Each structure stands twice: as structure tokens, then as C-alpha cells.
Amino acid sequence: EAGVAQSPRYKIIEKRQSVAFWCNPISGHATLYWYQQILGQGPKLLIQFQNNGVVDDSQLPKDRFSAERLKGVDSTLKIQPAKLEDSAVYLCASSFWGGVRNEQFFGPGTRLTVL
Amino acid sequence: AQTVTQSQPEMSVQEAETVTLSCTYDTSESDYYLFWYKQPPSRQMILVIRQEAYKQQNATENRFSVNFQKAAKSFSLKISDSQLGDAAMYFCAYRSPLYNQGGKLIFGQGTELSVKP
Numbered sequence A: 001e002a003g004v005a006q007s008p009r010y011k012i013i014e015k016r017q018s019v020a021f022w023c024n025p026i027s028g029h030a031t032l033y034w035y036q037q038i039l040g041q042g043p044k045l046l047i048q049f050q051n052n053g054v055v056d057d058s059q060l061p062k063d064r065f066s067a068e069r070l071k072g073v074d075s076t077l078k079i080q081p082a083k084l085e086d087s088a089v090y091l092c093a094s095s096f097w098g099g100v101r102n103e104q105f106f107g108p109g110t111r112l113t114v115l
Numbered sequence B: 001a002q003t004v005t006q007s008q009p010e011m012s013v014q015e016a017e018t019v020t021l022s023c024t025y026d027t028s029e030s031d032y033y034l035f036w037y038k039q040p041p042s043r044q045m046i047l048v049i050r051q052e053a054y055k056q057q058n059a060t061e062n063r064f065s066v067n068f069q070k071a072a073k074s075f076s077l078k079i080s081d082s083q084l085g086d087a088a089m090y091f092c093a094y095r096s097p098l099y100n101q102g103g104k105l106i107f108g109q110g111t112e113l114s115v116k117p
Helices: none
Strands: A005-007 A012-013 A019-024 A031-037 A043-050 A052-056 A063-067 A075-079 A086-093 A108-115 B003-005 B012-013 B019-023 B024-026 B032-038 B044-051 B064-071 B073-077 B090-096 B106-107 B109-114
Touching: A005 A086, A012 A019, A019 B073, A031 A052, A031 A075, A031 B012, A043 A063, A043 A075, A043 B106, A075 A086, B003 B090, B003 B106, B019 B109, B024 B073, B032 B064, B032 B073, B044 B073, B073 B090, B073 B106
Parallel strands: A012 A108, B012 B109
Antiparallel strands: A005 A019, A019 A075, A031 A043, A031 A086, A043 A052, A063 A075, A086 A108, B003 B024, B019 B073, B032 B044, B032 B090, B064 B073, B090 B106, B090 B109
16 A cells, blocks of 8 residues: 655745645545644644545644645645745645544655755 | 643663653543654654553553553653664654544654664
């Protein structure tokens, strides 16, 4: 079974530029999560999708971050414009909603550096 | 709101020895799940062990076991017979039931474990 795929693995941009990250969840997983992990901290949920609908985006900075999940499969997370404090690892995870334990499977992450 | 606290930023253990990582959490819920995740330098978050709050029996997975103290809101991880491959950042995480907050994970700050040969 293929795992959660993310691209790119690394991205370096200058502040005020825009950037997009892509995530392909495990086949059949209805729930998709984007987490932000700042260096030295634990991951923090940015947004959660159930199929193509948003379940929780309470911690998403909506003035600069946006996310979509077209057709309930792949998802993209965009930052526009980027700030220095957006430097972090962005983790995508997916789960089979309603599974016995609803275990979340994580992708390898995208490391973003904003200069 | 739920919170998770890991008070040990770094821990070190000798190969083949035993180490215990600490985690405390705060919640008003009675039904929840607790996890320990391992994150090596590759950044891939790997599930180590899970504990359902309604189960009194502590979870075990091979060399990994937990000490779940629900009343004290404590959830420690014990790694026995430590191996070099155990070196990584370990995160404690809390999850509400799916019907509450959609099952998002709330993570602690992490404990970096080093294993000395």
C-alpha cells in the first residue's frame, strides 16, 4: 500500500513570495490533515478535510494561507504572501474516517525556508 | 481546550538499557486516545503505540510500553533494550473522539532521544 505522498520535499523562497504544497493521501482515505511543524515544536493542525469539505480550519491564518481538496483526493496548501515565521515543515496526513482507531498516516513533509 | 506537555526536551540512554519518556495532558473529556509518535531525521512521523482511555490495561508493542495513569493524566513511554535505531524525536499526542473536534491530534513539544553505543 502506497503511503502519503508530498511534494516538494524542500522549498526556499523569499518573503512576500507565494508557494504551494501538494499532498496525495492513501487511497480510500476520506480525511486529510495539514499540520505545521515549527522547528523545536510539535505539529499543529492547520486544516482538516472530510472528502472535499472542511471540518476544521480554526488555526489556519486565512489572510495568507489557503487550502483545497478537489474531488476529495489530492490537496494543495498555498501561502501568499509568505512571511519569515512561515518557515516550518508542513506535514500532510490522512486517515480512513470511522476506522476502528482512525489512525493518521503521515507523509514525509515539506520543509519550507522563507528568507 | 486540551493540552499536552512533555517536560523533557532531551533524553539520553545507553544501548540495551531502558528509558522512560514523560507526558502529561489536560482534558475534561472522559473518552479520548493517546499516542506516541516517533519522528526520525527523515521527518516521517511513525506511530509507536496507542492507548484508548477506556482501557485500563497499559498498551505494549514489543519493546515499547506505556504507563497510563488516567486520574493523574499521565502517559509515559518506556523503551526497553534500547537500540541505535530508536534515536529520534518522540511526540506524545492526544486525540478527541471523532464526534468531537473531528479527531485532530494535539501534540506535545517533543523529547529528543539519543542512544549511546
